[in-house]
Amino acid sequence: xxxxxxxxxxxxxxxxxxxxxxxxxxxxxxxxxxxxxxxxxxxxxxxxxxxxxxxxxxxxxxxxxxxxxxxxxxxxxxxxxxxxxxxxxxxxxxxxxxxxxxxxxxxxxxxxxx
Numbered sequence: 001x002x003x004x005x006x007x008x009x010x011x012x013x014x015x016x017x018x019x020x021x022x023x024x025x026x027x028x029x030x031x032x033x034x035x036x037x038x039x040x041x042x043x044x045x046x047x048x049x050x051x052x053x054x055x056x057x058x059x060x061x062x063x064x065x066x067x068x069x070x071x072x073x074x075x076x077x078x079x080x081x082x083x084x085x086x087x088x089x090x091x092x093x094x095x096x097x098x099x100x101x102x103x104x105x106x107x108x109x110x111x112x113x114x
Contacts, residue, residue, distance in 0.1 A: 001018065001019070001020045001021050001022055001023075001026035001029060001030065002017075002018070002019045002020045003016065003017070003018055003029060003030060003033045004016070004017040005033055005036065005037060005044075007040075007042065012041065012042060012043055013042060013043045013044070013045065014037055014040075014042040014043070014044050014045070015044070015045050015046075015047060016033065016034075016037065016044050016045070016046045016047070017046075017047045017048075017049060018030070018046065018047070018048050018049070019048070019049040019050040019051070019052075020050065020051075020052050021052045021053050021054075022051060022052075022053065022054040022055070022058035022085075023053055023054065023055045023057065023058065024055055024057040027057045027058070027061060030058070030061055031061055034061065034065045034068075038065070038068055038069060038072070038074070041072070041074060042074065043069075043074050043075040043076070043077075044069065044074075044075070044076050044077070045075075045077050045079045046062075046076070046077065046078045046079060046080075046109070047079055047080035047081060048078065048080060048081030048082070048084070048085045049080070049081060051081070051084065051085055051088055053088075054085065054088050054089050055089075056089075058089070059089055059110065062078070062109045062110070063109065063110060065109075066103075066107070066108065066109045067100070067102055070102055070103065070104060070105060070107075071102065075105060075107060076107065076109070077107045077109075078107075078109040082109070082112070082113055083112055083113055086110065086112050087112075096108060096110040096111050097111065098111060099111055
């Protein structure tokens with residue numbers, strides 16, 4: 001897994017670019033990057049590129065991050081590659097048709113876009 005977090009100066013935003021294997025073997029690395037962004041009170045736009053493999057661990061981390069950011073009134077939005085990622089993960093059964101009750105910004109990372 002490759003993770004790049006680029007902060008936008010003076011806006012309180014960041015872009016997190018993810019690529020490669022999004023599996024349990026890389027969960028600690030992703031969790032650390034998500035915690036760093038949350039601790040810095042950043043709004044994060046996630047871009048997914050060149051997905052090699054994905055498993056349930058990745059989806060659980062994305063869901064947890066989304067809930068954490070939303071609870072702190074911060075945006076955590078899967079902007080690029082969302083439908084491709086969710087299509088690859090459909091076999092895991094971790095796909096939602098609408099966001100959870102905590103999804104006050106309507107940006108659930110697990111809902112396919114039309």
